[in-house]
Amino acid sequence: MDTSTPIVAPAGAERTGAITIVSVPAGHPYVRQTTADPRVSVLPDPVAPGADPAVWWPPAALDPTWIRAHADAASLLHIHFGTESFPPGHLTACLEAAHAVGWPVVYTLHDLEHPQLTDDSGYLAQLDELVTGADAVTTLTVGAARAVRERWRRHATVIPHPSVLPRSAAIEPALGAGRVVGVHLKDLRPSVDGPGTVRALEAALTALRDAGHDVRGEVRLHRRVRDADAAAEVRALCAASAVLDLVEHERFADAELFAALARLDACVLPYRHGTHSGWLELCWDLGVPVAAPRIGFFAEQHADDTVASFAPGDAAELARALAGLWVAPSARPASAARDALVDERRALRAVTDAAIAERHAELYRHLLESRTA
Incomplete structure (x- = not known):
């Protein structure tokens, strides 16, 4: 797959010790929250020539040729969602390419059933590829982790969902009679x-x-x-x-x-x-x-x-x-x-969001250290 200008790691990444990852996708609010730890740097979503830069799907980074061409730009691959358009076996080839260039692979299971598809049999087959082929699996709840263990005999690390409402959002709802x-x-x-x-x-x-x-x-x-x-x-x-x-x-x-x-x-x-x-x-x-x-x-x-x-x-x-x-x-x-409840939750989210980003950074660090060892 031919994509736009080659991506390189951010300037100073090696000097500051940042962990540079390829996230699929990168330009998504969930990913921005979970990679907010200062130790983590995320490559931008590659954009195919002539495509809308705001459209990250289907993800061009999920291609064995792209991964091999950008082996030096990052050190780890984290897959979240956006895989549903690929044929059987494609994701396995991507994971093999990532491992060949030395990248550990993390997969976060957000959905056991695909919310966008009428027939998600292909997606379920992709889960087999991703859950069994990734070096680490994460998910959002204990119940989902239990489902991963029962179906694939894999351990899934539970890391909760971060906040969605931006800290800067000003909310002024009107109060009706009923x-x-x-x-x-x-x-x-x-x-x-x-x-x-x-x-x-x-x-x-x-x-x-x-x-x-x-x-x-x-x-x-x-x-x-x-x-x-x-x-x-x-x-x-x-x-x-x-x-x-x-x-x-x-x-x-x-x-x-x-x-x-x-x-x-x-x-x-x-x-x-x-x-x-x-x-x-x-x-x-x-x-x-x-x-x-x-x-x-x-x-x-x-x-x-x-x-x-x-x-x-x-x-x-x-x-x-x-x-x-x-x-x-x-x-x-x-x-x-x-109003008091929203303020309380915003304060709590500031703490838990930082902890969630830290847990991701620690997971990445552990995988990279294990690879080196």
């Missing part, structure tokens, strides 16, 4: 059950209103979606509901997304399958209580009273989960309690 429960369906990717989630939410909110709660639901949907039939069904369900408002819009800029989430009394995750959720992490940063379907390991990401689980499609259990989330005074947006 409660607002939101569900963001985005572009209806395969892992999202739009109609099923809307039906359950409509029934749950109706039951809560009957019990005396002043509450409405806000269903958000991108104007451009992947499943037109599901979008039509969502529109019909919302049009026929007395408790749901449908808002269709273009994809939000970050500041718009933060503001839309921060005004919610609770956010319902709409997934039919999944492993971990960055959306849940953003809500946690914003102090927004989350009702998450009891799938994957969402409940393990934050074991506190602001994350509640329900069986997918179970309206009665969803209603109980929402009512339970509202017991805490911080559940109300634009309240002093919510």
Whole structure:
């Protein structure tokens, strides 16, 4: 694969003792947070000639020829996501090329099922290549690590998800008279059950209103979606509901997304399958209580009273989960309690983010020292 101008290690990397890595991808908020330790330097995503520099997929660095050509520019390969477009065997060839040039390989398992694919059989085969071929495997929760051990007989180091909300983000939500429960369906990717989630939410909110709660639901949907039939069904369900408002819009800029989430009394995750959720992490940063379907390991990401689980499609259990989330005074947006909670979590994240980056740096250092020995 021919790519753009050859990449070299940052000036002074050897002099300062920095560990220079190739991360797939590099230009992603999660990667920026986990590689923020001063000992770690990340090569930028290579861009193919004529490609949009903002588009890192499919990752050009995952190519045996590229790896051999840039052997001296880095010392380790860390794969996160973006592999789904490659044919069987390609990733094994990349790992072999990395090992041939002396790079240890780390793989972080974010998803046991691919959220973007209708048929993820190819992705599951890629997991076999990556989990068995990497020198070290990490994941985000104890449950996912247990799944790795049971399926592949590999140990996976658990390193939690870092913060998503930027430290500089200014959040000024408006407080309405009644409660607002939101569900963001985005572009209806395969892992999202739009109609099923809307039906359950409509029934749950109706039951809560009957019990005396002043509450409405806000269903958000991108104007451009992947499943037109599901979008039509969502529109019909919302049009026929007395408790749901449908808002269709273009994809939000970050500041718009933060503001839309921060005004919610609770956010319902709409997934039919999944492993971990960055959306849940953003809500946690914003102090927004989350009702998450009891799938994957969402409940393990934050074991506190602001994350509640329900069986997918179970309206009665969803209603109980929402009512339970509202017991805490911080559940109300634009309240002093919510503001205090956000400040508390920002302070905590500053500490845990630094620890997460340090754990990555120590893992890289250990692998490189083991290679040298």
